[in-house]
Amino acid sequence: xxxxxxxxxxxxxxxxxMPNLNESTLADLQKEHTTNxxxxxxxxxxxxxxxxxxxxxxxxxxxIRAGETIILLGKRLVxxxxxxxxxxxxxxxxVIVAAxxxxxxxxxxxxxxxxxxxxxxxxxxxxxxxxxxxxxxxSKPKLAEDIREATAFAAA
Amino acid sequence: MxxxxxxxxFFGKDVIQVVSDQERFRRRLKIGGDAFQYLKKxxxxxxxxxxxxxxxxxxxxxxxxxxxxxGTLGQVGLAAGMVATPLGALAAAxxxxxxxxxxxxxxxxxxxxxxxxxIPSFINTPIDVLGTTLVDILLPVLLKIADSxxxxxxxxxxxxxxxxENEWGFDPHFIVGAIAAEMAQIDQWxxxxxxxxxxxxxxxxxxDVSGFKTDLMAVARDVSHADGKLMSGEVASLQALEASLxxxxxxxxxxxxxxxxxxxxRLR
Numbered sequence: 001x002x003x004x005x006x007x008x009x010x011x012x013x014x015x016x017x018m019p020n021l022n023e024s025t026l027a028d029l030q031k032e033h034t035t036n037x038x039x040x041x042x043x044x045x046x047x048x049x050x051x052x053x054x055x056x057x058x059x060x061x062x063x064i065r066a067g068e069t070i071i072l073l074g075k076r077l078v079x080x081x082x083x084x085x086x087x088x089x090x091x092x093x094x095v096i097v098a099a100x101x102x103x104x105x106x107x108x109x110x111x112x113x114x115x116x117x118x119x120x121x122x123x124x125x126x127x128x129x130x131x132x133x134x135x136x137x138x139s140k141p142k143l144a145e146d147i148r149e150a151t152a153f154a155a156a
Numbered sequence: 157m158x159x160x161x162x163x164x165x166f167f168g169k170d171v172i173q174v175v176s177d178q179e180r181f182r183r184r185l186k187i188g189g190d191a192f193q194y195l196k197k198x199x200x201x202x203x204x205x206x207x208x209x210x211x212x213x214x215x216x217x218x219x220x221x222x223x224x225x226x227g228t229l230g231q232v233g234l235a236a237g238m239v240a241t242p243l244g245a246l247a248a249a250x251x252x253x254x255x256x257x258x259x260x261x262x263x264x265x266x267x268x269x270x271x272x273x274x275i276p277s278f279i280n281t282p283i284d285v286l287g288t289t290l291v292d293i294l295l296p297v298l299l300k301i302a303d304s305x306x307x308x309x310x311x312x313x314x315x316x317x318x319x320x321e322n323e324w325g326f327d328p329h330f331i332v333g334a335i336a337a338e339m340a341q342i343d344q345w346x347x348x349x350x351x352x353x354x355x356x357x358x359x360x361x362x363x364d365v366s367g368f369k370t371d372l373m374a375v376a377r378d379v380s381h382a383d384g385k386l387m388s389g390e391v392a393s394l395q396a397l398e399a400s401l402x403x404x405x406x407x408x409x410x411x412x413x414x415x416x417x418x419x420x421x422r423l424r
Contacts, residue, residue, distance in 0.1 A: 028160055033167040044178055044283040045171075050191045053278035080159060083166040125194065150159045 001026070004065040007114045016110050018154055021066065025153045029071050033079050036060065042082050052094040052125060056081070059097070059118045074118075077101065080150045088143050095136075096143070098122040102133045103147050107154040174287035177325030179275060181287065184324050186364035188274030193361060279362045286362055287326060293353050294320065294372065295338050296345045297397060301376045303342055304389040312382045319375055347393075347400040354401075369401045 001021040006013045021029075034042070039060055043053045062074030077100050085093040101119040105112045122128070137144040175181045182191075190196055279286065295316070302312035313335060320326045338345075358365045376397055380390040 031160065031163075033163045038167075041173075041178055044278060047282050047285075048280075049193065050276060050278040050280050051194050054192070057277070079163055079167070083159075083162045086166055087162065146159070 001066055003071075005111055005114050006064075008062055009117055014110060014114070016064075016108055018108065020155045021153050026066060026069060026071070029073070029076055029153060030069065032072065032075065036075075039075065039078060039082075043078075046082075046085070046093050048092065048094050049125065052122065055118060055121055056093070056097060059115075062115065062118070077104075077150075084143060084146055084150075087146070088140070091140060091143055092126070094122050095126055095128070096147070098126065098128055099133055099136050099144070099147050100151060103151045104154055106133065107151060107156070111154075172330075173327050174284040174291070174330050175325055176327035176330075178283055180323075180325030181283065182277075182279055183273070183275045185276075185279065185362055186367045187276060187279070187362060189276065191276030191279045191362060193280065281360045281362045286357070286360065287324075289353060289357055290324070290363075291320070291326065291331075291334055293350050293357070294324075295334055296342065297347065297350060297372060297376060298379050299335070299338050299342050300345060300347065301379050301390060301393050301397065302382070304380070304393040305383070305385070305387040306389070308339065308342075309383055312379055315379055315382045319378075323375075347396045350400055369403055373398060373401060373403055 001018055003016045003018050003021065004013050005016050040057060043056055046053065056078050059074040060072075060078045064071050064073045077097060081093055081097040081100060084096050085091060088096075098119060101115050101122075104115065105119070123132075133144075185191075298316045298319070299308055299313075302308045302316065317328070317331050317335065320331050321328050354365060354369070357363050373394075376394060380386055380394060
């Protein structure tokens with residue numbers, strides 16, 4: 001399925017092919033499990049800095065468009081991040097979301113420029129370096145598997 | 157899909173909340189943009205850099221270079237007025253200009269604080285953790301003040317609960333439970349125990365501690381007057397609280413010259 005991705009800062013739109021995105025996965029991605037206000041309240045309960053909370057809340061506003069359908073992709077990633085942070089208490093929410101964003105870029109490199117404005121500050125604040133996802137996969141295999149599953153919709 | 161099952165389970169759970177109105181709570185912390193500690197550091201770097209990059213900045217840099225180049229004896233001579241070059245005089249004027257620009261920015265920033273109320277969109281500490289700690293400070297203090305005349309009246313309990321709900325945004329159900337728990341041990345509690353908690357909270361950087369202490373003292377006075385009488389026990393408790401909060405006027409009289417100078421620039 002061809003998806004329109006708009007750069008959150010420049011407004012430039014690019015077309016991305018996500019062959020794994022079908023009617024069924026699209027329906028799953030469209031589900032909202034929480035309101036924006038509830039999401040903000042969940043973020044405020046996290047033991048992370050105010051900056052990270054603000055970046056994650058901004059990410060939650062990031063959307064992509066598949067035909068006439070708007071997908072709240074950023075919100076979905078933050079929701080998944082919160083769920084995984086709860087499931088794996090030893091992992092930090094900001095790092096989990098950075099891993100989700102990196103996994104997405106690894107699957108669809110062309111989406112990179114549009115989401116790097118969320119990923120770069122997270123990596124800087126947590127001192128992560130390029131390729132940290134590879135280390136992440138070996139040190140936290142179960143969490144890495146959940147991240148792979150959560151981003152499977154973007155796989156080729 | 158298990159991801160969606162996990163999401164439904166996680167977001168379907170009822171959360172026991174300490175703070176039900178988070179915006180009101182964040183506003184009450186009175187920290188404004190200082191909540192964003194990394195950004196604050198970046199902003200301070202900007203303030204210093206902009207004063208140096210202003211018209212005076214270049215002259216300041218010349219002055220720094222020239223001052224370093226004249227050596228120690230030259231610097232002593234400068235202080236005694238024995239070294240006077242046109243370059244030095246001009247550059248020194250520039251350096252003073254840069255300093256003036258810096259202080260002007262500080263003054264404007266402080267004036268802005270007085271007229272614009274900033275509420276941070278997020279804070280650093282998990283909000284329920286900070287909320288519980290603040291209740292551990294506020295609630296026993298206020299109940300102890302109310303108990304100073306021998307009993308905690310219903311109107312005093314109501315005033316305390318309304319203060320915590322309406323002013324701080326605490327959850328009413330949480331407050332009911334917290335009041336019951338604190339009442340059971342209020343006899344053994346002493347004002348001294350809040351010092352350590354206040355120090356812990358101040359380390360988070362998520363609370364304007366001096367504003368918090370002043371507000372706590374003001375609401376403690378309100379609680380002591382709630383039944384229309386001010387008994388000697390309540391006066392003694394208020395004094396004990398004032399001492400624990402280190403708000404005694406004598407501490408102001410002992411301020412150093414530098415503390416006094418800083419207070420002028422803070423415009424407080």
